[in-house]
Amino acid sequence: MKISIKSLVSPNIRNLRAYNAKEIPCRVKLDANESPYGFEITDKILKSIKTNRYPDPEAKALKKIISKNLWLTPENILFGNGSDELIYYLITVFGGPVLYPVPTFSMYGIISQALGEKRIEVPLDNDFDLNLEKILTAIRKQKPKLIFLSSPNNPTGNCFSSERILKIVDASLRASKPGIVVIDEAYQPFSSEKGFLPMLSDYKNLVILRTLSKIGFAGLRIGFMIADKEVINEVNKVRLPFNLNSISQAVAAGLIKNLKTIKLHIGLITSERERLLNELWKIRGIKPYPSEANFILFKVKNSDKIYYRLLKKGVLARNMRGTVDGCLRVTVGTKKETNIFIKVLKEVMK
């Protein structure tokens, strides 16, 4: 008997397309905002792992280390299989409308759509900062249940004005139907700004997302949210009990003790970012935007053509077509990778 599976799925899924994350072969990989510096997994770490036992559902050991590093209490932390999973859970728990600026990290919109929640997209202003007026009006009129603000923002690279962010958090808290504001600080370690952890005690509706993915551990899939205990409790209700596997837990707990090395890597990346920015400025026809993250967005004529020409020479950047038309985004790699990237870019611009 023939049936059409597509006719059986929820209407909001029918026209959704799978997130395209195919691996593209290349020599220099600068498309995914990964750290160029990895860590070795030692035998000592592995000895503690029992493959046959379920992981600790509360990831206590890892939670203890991270809470200590960030001066937090463990009760205010919840782990996800990457921040992606926490975004999924937050939207499951609080529902929509979901408001976010555009352009920004694509998963806020994709997951809202998958879960059938209404989306409110508010364009950034000409400086890539938040359009405060429009967001405050949307809070008043459309009553978003969730607001996602990525700061530093991906793919633009800048931090949003702290003052504007706080006004949004405050307005959402005092609205007739209050909402949750999620500040996604995935790129905060590369920023000169301090981030919003110190504001947590002032705003019960504030959620902060952090991740280990950008500082050397993208392979482990460990994101975490920091929030008021009440928020943590509600999100924990929909969390799959064993969402963080044993090995990622053990490897992260074993390796992030090495804060000195992590900080060293961050220092290398941020100074390399400034050098990359300067080099980009020097190339005629390229307009790079300043960045507080581990990547740089730049405008270039014939961006599609340049993207494919780079790739043909083994250098993979991210084509921002459809998000910031006419732009490419390049991850800050090692000194050697920057040199190759700049050399090849100059060649393909000729």
Add this chain to the structure above:
Amino acid sequence: MKISIKSLVSPNIRNLRAYNAKEIPCRVKLDANESPYGFEITDKILKSIKTNRYPDPEAKALKKIISKNLWLTPENILFGNGSDELIYYLITVFGGPVLYPVPTFSMYGIISQALGEKRIEVPLDNDFDLNLEKILTAIRKQKPKLIFLSSPNNPTGNCFSSERILKIVDASLRASKPGIVVIDEAYQPFSSEKGFLPMLSDYKNLVILRTLSKIGFAGLRIGFMIADKEVINEVNKVRLPFNLNSISQAVAAGLIKNLKTIKLHIGLITSERERLLNELWKIRGIKPYPSEANFILFKVKNSDKIYYRLLKKGVLARNMRGTVDGCLRVTVGTKKETNIFIKVLKEVMK
């Protein structure tokens, strides 16, 4: 400003309670249907892992090995961060009502509730088999979008009648509003029955769940679904692109090549299960149920008291209160663990 977070969450979440998966300290752990046999993670496997890079979003290497082992094509397989995540995705994609027999694996109900979908619970008959009449009537009248059948069933341990399962799959396919039938074969490796993989080509609405969790790899969190390509494509739309971390991918790919050892462990567990069953039969006041899985359900007077008395002596079983009142469920462990369990059980029954 004070707000109540609970008042902000979706109504279906408000009365939900978090799945209780706290770790309970014990000497002999027989509560979670884990394999007693773990695997060593070798240096060779680890050398391939780059902590700083995102995992392969398609888990190609692992998919290739598993599809070869099960005589399937890779296009019919999709991985989840445990089967739990696939259940979450299936309910997100196809929606409710969600039908399942009771008692069964609790996550079908918990996730349906988290996602706000209607649940249809149909009690098993006196032999713990499917109540075919009632399910067929429910298919006709309540038009479930999804039906979950765990066979062998957790916590009862038996396989459902294949004939009844096929009638349900067929009825759901031919219904005025067809639905998807998910056969959860988490415990199939311990069963004398062949399972439903050979039926996949006959029924486009058939989904089979398998997992590595029960055969020595619960710590890795790897479940997978096998289904028609159209079904795979729809579920893939809501899958988080990096849901399977690099290390679990590499470790599983490296270790499940060792099919001989895995099969040896399964053989040890199933023969130990028969010995455990015989020992349980001999104890006055215990009524064990036959099992096709890696655990045994048994009835015992004062089951709460017996559960706590066992725990006090360091032996952790699962108290089925609220699911199958008056019963405990014990995982089949090593020979030594069975001996300790039987000895302690006899002591606390006195």
